[in-house]
Amino acid sequence: MFLTGTKHFSYPMEETPEHTKAIIDEDTAIDHALMVEIARGDHKAFRQLVERHQGAVIGTISKMLGNTSDSEDIAQQVFIRVWKHAKRYKPDNKFTTYLYTIARNLVYNESRRRSRKKTVSTEQREEKSHLQHPDDPNSQPDSKLLTSELQSAIDDAIQELPENQRLAVVLRRYENLPYEEIALVLKTSVPSVKSLLFRARTSLRESLENYMES
Known part of the structure; x- marks a missing residue:
């Protein structure tokens, strides 16, 4: 699997809106430039793009599907589609818009697949939660x-x-x-x-x- 652990980039709180906008514009330009190279078959550019965005993609998919072990696999599918369709990519908007749109489609497909194949009932989930956190009137949970x-x-x-x-x-x-x-x-x-x-x-x-x- 080409996904590796990286931290999701965030902007320091003290930055001004103008400075933040400049960073966003710079990030967009970098993404678009990488996509040009990826369209030419550049694997190094592809790895760089993955490293830039995989944290956000995995986090979003995990939140959408409920912190499942499938999140990385689906994120990998997202980036595989980016690679396969790089030649058709048009920089009309921010690259992240394109990326999250792909993630949305795959997550929605996965959600519908799961809704047709539920294996754990509400009662089973409640029983599991009770076993993990049994009622104890004397217990004082810490913060x-x-x-x-x-x-x-x-x-x-x-x-x-x-x-x-x-x-x-x-x-x-x-x-x-x-x-x-x-x-x-x-x-x-x-x-x-x-x-x-x-x-x-x-x-x-x-x-x-x-x-x-x-």
Whole structure:
């Protein structure tokens, strides 16, 4: 597998919006230049592109599918498609828009495949959770356990969202994509993206109401 562990690039908080925009423009130019070389069959350029974006792609797929062991395999499929279709790539938008669109299609296909082949019932999941965290009135969970349980609850709540809402939340919350780019990935309008996020946040608040109260 060509995927290797890398950290997802993030911008320091102290940067100004103008400086951040300059970085984004520079990143886009680098991606487009790499795609030109990849279209010529340059394996080194392809490895560089993978290293630049694999962390974000794996993270997004993992959030969409629920932290599964399949995330890296699907991410690999994403980059294989980038390689195969490099000659047809047109730099009309940011490369990440193109990348997340491929990821979206593969994730949606995987989600539908799983919905047709469920092997674990709700009762089995609840039983497994109970065995892992048995009720004990005398137990006092530490802050790390509470944080872990809250994050698990958030992940589960995100999984219950409709596909478009889920992807909008993941791209906005975890990848910090602007509304305009999310709209391109989802093939919709900016107002529609904002509506999706509003409905998603409302659903998440309802799902996490018990945690928020405590």
